[in-house]
Amino acid sequence: MPRSASRWQRAGAAITETFIVARLAVRLYSYLGLGWRWTFMLLRLIVYALLLMPGFAQMVVFYMVSPRVRRSLVYGKAPRNRLDLYLPPAKAHNGSHAAAVPVVIYITGGAWTIGYKAWGSLLARRLSKQGVLVACLDYRNFPQGTILDMLEDVNAGIAWTLEHAEEHGGDAQHTYLVGQSCGAQLAALALLTQAEQEAQEAELPGGSPRWAPARIRALVGVSGVYNVAGLADHFHERGLYRPLLERIMSQDGQPELRLFSPAHCIKGVKWGGRLPRVVLLHGTADRCALVGNAEQFAEALRDAGAQVEVVLYEGETHTSPLIENPMRGGRDRLTDDVLARVLERPGMESRQAPMCPGLLIRAAAAVCPF
Numbered sequence: 001m002p003r004s005a006s007r008w009q010r011a012g013a014a015i016t017e018t019f020i021v022a023r024l025a026v027r028l029y030s031y032l033g034l035g036w037r038w039t040f041m042l043l044r045l046i047v048y049a050l051l052l053m054p055g056f057a058q059m060v061v062f063y064m065v066s067p068r069v070r071r072s073l074v075y076g077k078a079p080r081n082r083l084d085l086y087l088p089p090a091k092a093h094n095g096s097h098a099a100a101v102p103v104v105i106y107i108t109g110g111a112w113t114i115g116y117k118a119w120g121s122l123l124a125r126r127l128s129k130q131g132v133l134v135a136c137l138d139y140r141n142f143p144q145g146t147i148l149d150m151l152e153d154v155n156a157g158i159a160w161t162l163e164h165a166e167e168h169g170g171d172a173q174h175t176y177l178v179g180q181s182c183g184a185q186l187a188a189l190a191l192l193t194q195a196e197q198e199a200q201e202a203e204l205p206g207g208s209p210r211w212a213p214a215r216i217r218a219l220v221g222v223s224g225v226y227n228v229a230g231l232a233d234h235f236h237e238r239g240l241y242r243p244l245l246e247r248i249m250s251q252d253g254q255p256e257l258r259l260f261s262p263a264h265c266i267k268g269v270k271w272g273g274r275l276p277r278v279v280l281l282h283g284t285a286d287r288c289a290l291v292g293n294a295e296q297f298a299e300a301l302r303d304a305g306a307q308v309e310v311v312l313y314e315g316e317t318h319t320s321p322l323i324e325n326p327m328r329g330g331r332d333r334l335t336d337d338v339l340a341r342v343l344e345r346p347g348m349e350s351r352q353a354p355m356c357p358g359l360l361i362r363a364a365a366a367v368c369p370f
Helices: 003-032 036-051 053-065 089-097 117-129 147-168 182-200 228-237 242-248 291-303 320-328 333-342 358-367
Strands: 069-074 082-086 101-107 133-137 170-180 216-222 277-283 308-313
Touching: 036 053, 036 358, 053 069, 053 117, 082 117, 082 147, 101 117, 101 147, 101 182, 101 333, 117 133, 117 320, 117 333, 133 147, 147 170, 147 182, 170 182, 170 333, 182 216, 216 333, 228 242, 228 291, 277 291, 277 320, 277 333, 291 308, 320 333, 320 358
Parallel strands: 101 133, 101 170, 170 216, 216 277, 277 308
Antiparallel strands: 069 082, 082 133
């Protein structure tokens, strides 16, 4: 296909996606209504993004033009079944001649409503620079789908990556599952459901398509939502209204907040030993996904016989380990902690150049709605 035709096709696809997102935004607005809390949170999010625009602009350029990014590879048949691959420099330049590298499957957050695969570009860029192949999954958000649709997409993306990672220079035997915020919930639910299906030799809702949980070396949750039922009232006060949350967390038209809370669905199971190691990274000042919900999940995992490690970031919020700290420059502890598990090199410490003035980062942190 001529290069010009390819550009026109990409432009057409971008325009189509824009219209789809706009239409879904209108539908989402109809569910939210005129509540002042979510409107206030939306305004804060816009200001937050504007303040960090110098850093985000750099990421947009990298995302659009870097030869290390393979955008929008199709992993399934449903809408938004696309993923971005971030290649290490050696893979981008030498292709299959370079040695196979570990693989990270990354599931972004976004309150189940505004998630997008490109949100993972900052972490993916830094992980891939250190020799990791990163697959950032897109998935249907509400109102395009409910939690079961999201799980179907996540399972399909994981299965595709496990099957095709080696074609892109990855070592499928060293694959790690990483999720942030609601992406950590989706990653945990997908893993737990696959393990339960395997143990019970049965098909379960949210467990299709199937993949072998033993192929995942570890699950890393970042600022995760693990107890949706316990956080529902807290979310309501912050603008994610309970009726909306119940629509998202529904099965056969009925709300199932406990069923889709990893901290609850792991309780009392006999198959916890089938799970890979679980690492939970969480800020103690997280005002969105309260740190207690991560500790509850960790306790339930231990009771079920799983190996779990909890790393608490003192004074860090829901977004600061992922966005503000990396943009500030200096040590990027989140990247170091993920790399230490993926590359199996404890004590890793890297330094990054600043991406945004410190004054703007402090102002953004003050208005951040998460």
